[in-house]
Amino acid sequence: MRYYIGVVEDDLNIQNIVSAYLKKEGFEVAILESAEKAWDLWETDPPDMWILDIMLPGMDGYEFCRKIRNESDVPIIIISAKDDEIDKILGLELGGDDYLTKPFSPRELIARVKRLFKRSRPMKEAVEPQDKIKIDHLLIYKNERRVFWDGQEQEITTKEFDMLELFAENANRAFSREELLVKVWGEGYFGSDRAVDDLIKRIRKKFVNIPLETVWGFGYRLRINEGQ
Known part of the structure; x- marks a missing residue:
């Protein structure tokens, strides 16, 4: 699979360096100099990951990150000259x-x-003995990462799938x-457990x-009647 990455950065030098390294590793790259243009791309040809500067003209990176998170769990890496702890915490919280x-x-x-x-879309090396959960x-089709509800396939994010799979198993x-x-976001996640409540609501x-x-x-559980 060839991954597609959106780079939102207004510094031409950083654009060129990041783009060159990503392309060398085989990634497809879209360079956007503003969050507004990045949002237009999101609505027409959404990337598999964002590399996002915070200090941008117009809409800043924090607001763009918040808007993306309202719709998707696509991975986001923030790059910023702001190195204060509060800035890092804010970026991760958003x-x-x-x-x-x-x-x-x-x-x-x-x-x-x-x-x-690797963490958000794990490539399973071995075929699991039980692919389907009903x-x-x-x-749920685990290997294909597809979910059906009442016979209709549902469009879901990576973390929505991981959460459903965990509860179903x-x-x-x-x-x-x-x-x-820990199980859905990983041990390295740095943020509030409000993320769990928000995902459950979705x-x-x-x-x-x-x-x-x-x-x-x-917390939460998936309740089923015995014998199902």
Whole structure:
């Protein structure tokens, strides 16, 4: 699979360096000098990952990151000259998956790009013995990463799929928010457990009447009747 990366950066020198290194590694690259142009690209030909500067003309990178996160869990790497801890925390809280301070090594950026792709879209080397999970109205094809609800295929994000797969494989088990953060976002995730609640809300909205229960004061579980 050939990944497609959108680079949102208004510095011509950084544009050229990042683009050259990404293309050398086999990635397709789109260079955008503003968040407004990047948003237009998102609506017409969405990239598989964003590399995003914060200090941009017009809409800044924080606002662009927030808008993307309202629609998708596509990986986002923030690159910024802002190196204060509060700036990094804000970028990650708004949905950034990684934060790299300028000046940075292009090789380090490439390593982080590859790590994020590996984490968000794992390539399974072995065929799993059970590819299909069927629970009531929910049908999941794990290897194809496809989900059906009431016989209709649903468009879902990477994290929505990972969350549903986890619950379906562990039906009736209650997971704490902390467990879900580790299992879906990874141990290196730095942010609030509000991300779990937001993801659950999105799943419930897409999968109407899914028996995804709140375990008050603890977390969530997928409830099914015994024998299903």
